[in-house]
Amino acid sequence: MDTVKNSDKICEKVEHVHEIISKKWVSSIIHTLMEEPKRFSEIHGYIPDLSKRVLNERVKDLENLGIVIRNVITDRPIRTEYSLTRKGIELGRALKGLEDWANKWV
Template sequence: MIEEKQEEKLCEKVEQSYHLLGKKWIGLILYTLKDEPKRFSEIATYIPNLSKRVLNERIKELEDSGIVIRNVIADRPIRTEYSLTKKGTELTKALTYFENWAEKWL
């Protein structure tokens, strides 16, 4: 009985992760942020077919999930950058396997 409940929780978590990662553009947004923080316009430049409205929605979802953090830099002019949290960095490490697979098979 306990095993079934643990299995249900695991399945639920896996389903949540696939639901988030399965959304269009999420993987590419994470890919652009994996090496260094980027401004909104830089992310948009890296993914030219992504509308600014959808980019804004996806970044909000990633922020709400604790994967991306918004950093306001109080220099002149004030800038906003997006970077990966520890949770996001660990996720992009896992996504590296997909990158390697794509290089080999696609």
Template structure:
């Protein structure tokens, strides 16, 4: 019989964050480089603007995404992965290979 183990709180919290709908796709899209809000929305068209705003704010709060304001005329805002976000993106990257092999 297998011994029952409780998950470590940090593991459980990590899956709570990345397991939310759209979060993985947002991280995947940003793994190719900084994007403006509209660019992210175009790449994930089924994601509503309201939900995109909510998920980006959550990812910012967790230090995964950084909001970067470019002070030119017109003022632009871009989103990019932090160091922590890049590390997470590297872990999520192999999902593309799995999807191409098994989700066709």
């Protein structure tokens, strides 16, 4: 009985991850932030087909999930950068495996 309950919980968690990464542009945003923090305009520059409105929505979603953090830098001029949290970096590493698979098989 415990095995079934644990299996159900694992399936729920996996489904939740699929819901997160299946939103269009999410994996591209995470990929873009893997190397270093970037300003909104820099993220948009790396993904030019992504509208600013959708980028704003996705970044807010990822912030709410604890995957991305918004950093306000108070130096003049004041600017905002986005970076991955530890949780986001680990997700990015997992997505790298999918990228490697896609490069080999797709």
